[in-house]
Amino acid sequence: MATHVHGWRRWLFGGYVLVTAVLVAVWGFFITGPAAQAIDQRQREGLVAVANATGVALQTSNQPPEEILARIADSDDLRLTLIAADGTVLAESIRSGGPMENHADRIEVRDALAGGVGMDRRESETDGVDYLYVAVPCTYQDELAVVRVSRTMERVNELMASYLWMSVGLVGIALIVALIAAWLVSRRAVAPVQRLERVRTDFVANASHELKTPVAGIRLLSESLAQANEVGDTDAMRELLNRLGHESARLQSLACDLMDLSRLEADLRPQSLETTCDLASVLYASYAAHLSQAESRGVCLEMSDLLPEGQSCRVTLSATDTTLIVNNLIDNAIAYTDEGSVSLRISVEDGKAVLVVADTGIGIPPADQERVFERFYRVDTARSRAPGGTGLGLALVRHAVERGGGTIELSSQVGVGSTFVVTLPCA
Numbered sequence: 327m328a329t330h331v332h333g334w335r336r337w338l339f340g341g342y343v344l345v346t347a348v349l350v351a352v353w354g355f356f357i358t359g360p361a362a363q364a365i366d367q368r369q370r371e372g373l374v375a376v377a378n379a380t381g382v383a384l385q386t387s388n389q390p391p392e393e394i395l396a397r398i399a400d401s402d403d404l405r406l407t408l409i410a411a412d413g414t415v416l417a418e419s420i421r422s423g424g425p426m427e428n429h430a431d432r433i434e435v436r437d438a439l440a441g442g443v444g445m446d447r448r449e450s451e452t453d454g455v456d457y458l459y460v461a462v463p464c465t466y467q468d469e470l471a472v473v474r475v476s477r478t479m480e481r482v483n484e485l486m487a488s489y490l491w492m493s494v495g496l497v498g499i500a501l502i503v504a505l506i507a508a509w510l511v512s513r514r515a516v517a518p519v520q521r522l523e524r525v526r527t528d529f530v531a532n533a534s535h536e537l538k539t540p541v542a543g544i545r546l547l548s549e550s551l552a553q554a555n556e557v558g559d560t561d562a563m564r565e566l567l568n569r570l571g572h573e574s575a576r577l578q579s580l581a582c583d584l585m586d587l588s589r590l591e592a593d594l595r596p597q598s599l600e601t602t603c604d605l606a607s608v609l610y611a612s613y614a615a616h617l618s619q620a621e622s623r624g625v626c627l628e629m630s631d632l633l634p635e636g637q638s639c640r641v642t643l644s645a646t647d648t649t650l651i652v653n654n655l656i657d658n659a660i661a662y663t664d665e666g667s668v669s670l671r672i673s674v675e676d677g678k679a680v681l682v683v684a685d686t687g688i689g690i691p692p693a694d695q696e697r698v699f700e701r702f703y704r705v706d707t708a709r710s711r712a713p714g715g716t717g718l719g720l721a722l723v724r725h726a727v728e729r730g731g732g733t734i735e736l737s738s739q740v741g742v743g744s745t746f747v748v749t750l751p752c753a
Contacts, residue, residue, distance in 0.1 A: 373458070377461065379398070381463075382665070460475050543573040609672055623660060629670040701717070
């Protein structure tokens with residue numbers, strides 16, 4: 327069982343991790359790509375802003391253009407060039423050893439002279455370094471000119487790489503968080519399966535034990551009966567036959583309860599609205615059938631009918647399930663009451679049928695009250711076996727009540743007694 331559950335958990339965890347990894351990868355692809363383009367666009371816009379600001383400074387300042395360009399370029403590791411309308415280089419932030427060649431054929435310069443913003447990426451013919459060039463038109467000494475700003479592609483790539491590494495880090499963090507979530511989800515998903523496996527295992531073990539006891543008793547009684555027959559001991563044979571009948575009845579009762587439990591658990595759907603039964607009639611019949619049992623144990627069995635005269639009390643349950651509920655509750659009440667009484671009460675409150683079975687028996691400890699509706703659970707094992715109980719009665723009651731859309735409540739005090747209240751919607 328453990329191997330099966332752990333294998334299922336590994337498959338669940340692996341599948342969740344695979345799906346999460348794919349989603350994170352897709353997220354990274356669709357987020358990183360557009361974001362990288364946005365970073366590149368922002369760098370271009372930044373260079374355009376620097377070029378426009380430089381044009382304004384050249385037009386309004388009386389300082390030499392070389393000083394203006396050098397001061398602005400040093401602030402952000404840039405290269406600035408002032409170019410006349412005919413392509414002549416008027417000033418350069420990086421001082422060269424001689425005159426520079428004409429720039430009229432440069433793509434970014436042509437676009438800027440045409441009145442737009444010129445951009446290009448290429449290797450500089452001056453120093454052989456790859457640059458990103460941005461050029462804008464300006465006015466210098468009342469003449470049309472061009473301010474060109476350039477940044478090395480190495481610097482551009484460094485900025486882009488830093489962003490990409492940050493993106494990879496975020497994707498990695500997202501993946502780690504997803505893995506932790508997958509582990510937690512797989513644990514939570516497996517927990518109900520493990521509980522179901524434990525319930526199934528416990529049920530099989532308990533059912534086997536409960537069946538083995540009467541079967542072993544029948545076998546031993548049969549052997550003893552054969553021995554008594556050989557010696558002609560009629561008194562012993564009579565006693566053994568009585569005990570054999572008792573064990574057979576116990577085995578039959580257990581088999582019937584197991585079949586009822588299987589039937590109820592196989593179909594957990596509520597009863598059809600067309601399936602109804604008169605709860606009052608079933609209660610009267612069960613009351614009459616249990617009078618002799620109660621009398622033999624010295625228990626006073628009482629019944630109170632609080633229904634208005636002539637009113638029925640129909641519930642959405644089959645006669646089989648309704649009888650199962652009533653009989654098991656009365657059987658339990660009588661079995662666990664040595665002296666005193668068992669009272670039955672039926673009424674209708676707010677459109678719901680209310681059945682109350684109260685006894686003055688030994689009571690149920692608080693720690694056991696939540697578990698008495700479990701299969702094969704017994705508060706007092708020796709006592710419950712003595713009257714032939716199977717340990718399935720209250721489990722059957724709970725399932726049947728739930729099929730009828732109702733509820734069952736228990737209140738009990740040790741040494742005082744127990745009260746079971748079943749509430750079912752009236753049909």
